[in-house]
Amino acid sequence: MIPPAAAPDFLGQAGWGNAAIVPLAGDASFRRYFRVIDGARRAVLMDAPPPHEDPRPFIAIAEHLLDQGFAAPRILARDLQQGLVLIEDFGDLRVKEHMDDAPGEELAVYARAIDLLADLHALPAAPVPPYDRAVYQREVGLLTEWYCPAIGLDVDVDAYVRAWDAVLPIVEQSASPTVTVLRDYHAENIMLVDTPAAHGLGLLDFQDALAGHPAYDLVSLLQDARRDVPPETEAAMLAHYKAIASPSADFDAAYAVLGAQRNAKIIGIFTRLWQRDGKPRYLSFLPRMWGLLERDLAHPALAPVADWFAANIPADKRHDALREFAA
Template sequence: MIPPAAAAAFVEQAGWGHAAILPLAGDASLRRYFRVVDGARRAVLMDAPPPQEDPRPFIAIARHLAGEGFAAPAILASNLNEGLVLIEDFGDERLKEYLEAQPQDEAAVYSRAVELLADLHSRPAADLPAYDRAVYQREAGLLTEWYCPAVGLTVDEAAYVAAWDAVLPLVERSARSPVTVLRDYHAENIMLIDRPEARGLGLLDFQDALAGHPAYDLVSLLQDARRDVPPEIEAAMLAHYRAVAKPPADFDAAYAILGAQRNAKIIGIFTRLWKRDGKPRYLSFLPRMWGLLERDLAHPALGPVADWFAANIPADKRHDALEGFAPA
């Protein structure tokens, strides 16, 4: 976590010439983050090195969200050639760690997060590419591309595509109109901040946003890859969303389909992070992801996809099949 060579000159030009640049965090991509400290002032330096990373989508969506009254980090300065962006610092209190310390607040805080989504979904979508059938299929295909070979399975990939083609039309029909889908709306990307007008919730990691179905971000929140959301909280928050947003009657079916699609995708991504990127720690999340996926597959709307899993991935090749590769 050494700052990039251009960082010192960049923060100086931005008016932070005497600041310290301290390691903060990385994520599953090549992006890295540093805290910039100048006396009482704090900011965050995003290092999104080109050509692999492009910070322009993050900047565009941050400005769109801020313009709609949501708490996305203010963009303080940017150098797109170097992939450097100086952004507002939302502090260190992520929803995940807050709930670990204050579990009694789970329902109240998740209610606020659900209401934020309902508010976002009541507004026109940002100018974004569509989250369409081609994207859904490409993402779901990460499971057959990465996970199945890792556990020694040769599966019927054509039938897998056909199974998804059989269930995705319900999702396509059920959305009244596309909404801004942040795509990674979960407890590690939601900050608790002192901004009552934004429900006290700061948004991060939305650079991959698309225009799609409102159920997707609700799945991201309530079927979290990195923390266990109690089933009773998930059910209560689904009911809360229905009460606030008044979605169509088939919303629960769309939620299950997109839950299965997202969870299959994440199983593939986490396997790829191990196999391709040398990050085995993500394998420890796979038992949770399989549990969530199997819950979604039990919904009647997912019959063809559930049948494919039953025929192609036996029980002993799920859950902890890669456990021996995960770090202790």
């Protein structure tokens, strides 16, 4: 976590020349984050190095969300050639740690996160690409591309594609509106911020936003890859969303399909993070992901995909089958 060589000049030109640069965090991508401290002033330096990262989508979605009244970080300075962006600092109070420390507030905090989604879904979608069949298939393909070989399985990939083709029309032909899908809306990417706007919640990590089905971000929040959400909490929050957003009658089926789609994708991504990127700690999340995926597959709408999993990935090749490699 050494700051990029161009950071001092960039900060100097942005009016932060005397600031200290302190490592803050990295994530599952090539992006890195640093806290910039100048007396009482605080900001966050995003290092999104080209060609691996492009900060322009983050900037565009941040400005779109701010225009719509949501608490996204304000962009304070940018250097697109260097991949450096100085953004508003939302502090350190993430929803995940807050709920871990104050479990009695879990329902109230999740309800606020659901309220925010309902507000977002009541607005026209951002000018972003569609979450379409090609994207869905490319994402679920990460499981057969990375997880299955890692576990020593030679599976029927063509049948896998056909199984998903059989269930994805439920999402594509849904009566639900097309909305802005943040795609990584969960407790580690939501901050508690001191603002009356947007239910006091600050949004992060939305640079991959697409226009798609409203159930997706609910799955991201309530079937969290990194945090156990009690089934009763998930059920209560889905009921809360339905009460305030009045989704279409096929919402439960769409939620299950997108849950299975997202969880299959994440199993592939976390395997790739271990094998390609040398980040074995993500393997520790796989038992949770398999549990969520199997629960989604039990929905009747997923029958073709469930049949494929039953025929291709035995029970002993799921859950913690890669545990010996986890850090």
